[in-house]
Amino acid sequence: LLAGETNELQDGTLIDLCGATLLWRTAEGLTKSPCRSELESRLNEINAGKPQCPVNLNTLIIPRKKSAKSYGSSRQPYVYLNCGHVQGKHAWGKNDKSESGILYKCPICLVDSSKIIQLVMGMESAFHLDSDTLDYAFNPCGHVASLSTVRYWSRIPLPHGTSSFHPVCPFCTSLLSMDKPYVRLIFQDHCSDS
Numbered sequence: 001l002l003a004g005e006t007n008e009l010q011d012g013t014l015i016d017l018c019g020a021t022l023l024w025r026t027a028e029g030l031t032k033s034p035c036r037s038e039l040e041s042r043l044n045e046i047n048a049g050k051p052q053c054p055v056n057l058n059t060l061i062i063p064r065k066k067s068a069k070s071y072g073s074s075r076q077p078y079v080y081l082n083c084g085h086v087q088g089k090h091a092w093g094k095n096d097k098s099e100s101g102i103l104y105k106c107p108i109c110l111v112d113s114s115k116i117i118q119l120v121m122g123m124e125s126a127f128h129l130d131s132d133t134l135d136y137a138f139n140p141c142g143h144v145a146s147l148s149t150v151r152y153w154s155r156i157p158l159p160h161g162t163s164s165f166h167p168v169c170p171f172c173t174s175l176l177s178m179d180k181p182y183v184r185l186i187f188q189d190h191c192s193d194s
Contacts, residue, residue, distance in 0.1 A: 016159050023170075025126050034131035036123065040064075042134050043121050043144075049189035051077065053088030055107050060088055060187075062144060066120045079137055080106045082113040084186045089116075108188070117142040119185070122171035127153070135185045141174040144185070154181035 009015075011029030015022040025033070034042075043062060051060045053074075060077040077086050085108045093105030095112075103112045121134070122143035132146035138153070145153075154176055157165035167176045176182070 014156070014158065019159070021158050023126060030126065034125055034128050036125050038131040039121070039123060039125055039128065039134075042131060046134060046187070046189075049187065051086060051187040051189035053077075053090065054188055055090045055092045056088050058088060060086065062119050062121055064121050064123055066118070077119045078116040079119055079142065079183055079185055080104060080111070080113040081115050081117065081139060081180065081183055082106075083109050083111045084184045085109065086119065086185050086187050115140070117183075119144055122169075124171055127170035135187075136182050137185055138169040138171075138174070138182050139177045139180050141169045141172050143169050143171040147184075150182035 009024045009026075011024070011026040013024040015024060043064065047061050052058065053060055056074055058074055061075045062077055074088050076089060078089055079086050083106050085106050087107070092107055095103045095105065101114065103114060104116050105112050117137065117140060119137055119142045122128070122138075122145050127149070128145060129148045129152055130146055132148060134144045134146055136147050136150040137144050138150060153170050154167050156167055158168050158173075160166040160168075160175065167181060168174060169176060
């Protein structure tokens with residue numbers, strides 16, 4: 001060991017065990033993280049706002065986990081990558097005759113996105129840094145988290161293969177986009193409030 005260094009594990013230490021990466025959390029660190037009920041409360045706040053799809057005019061619900069059943073549901077929210085507007089699944093503005101592949105035009109701001117992402121809540125509380133508003137999502141998997149959480153994990157390169165390091169989503173280990181590792185979510189909600 002070098003002077004000033006220690007082999008004592010600290011909260012948030014990542015341990016690579018031949019390809020399996022473990023996150024070490026101390027008891028004190030876990031008390032600062034939100035508990036599952038806090039995360040569920042934050043998710044319920046978003047869903048209670050009754051975010052609407054501006055095309056189908058139906059209420060969207062962010063699920064607690066991905067499922068094949070929710071994939072085709074008209075209530076499943078998706079986010080346009082370039083602008084962050086959240087909407088349901090619809091065919092409006094889909095341009096599959098573009099030279100650069102399929103483009104999706106956002107009906108709110110009319111910005112083209114190369115991709116839309118299905119949103120789902122990241123429910124593992126040990127990966128969340130705080131219980132702030134859940135208004136960001138990892139790109140490309142769509143796991144919803146707070147700004148400090150997506151910012152932190154998008155800056156932590158984890159071992160990928162035998163010779164590279166890359167930031168990943170902590171909830172599903174999908175490789176994050178190098179250009180835009182997360183997107184800010186813009187909901188059209190509280191539409192029925194006066």
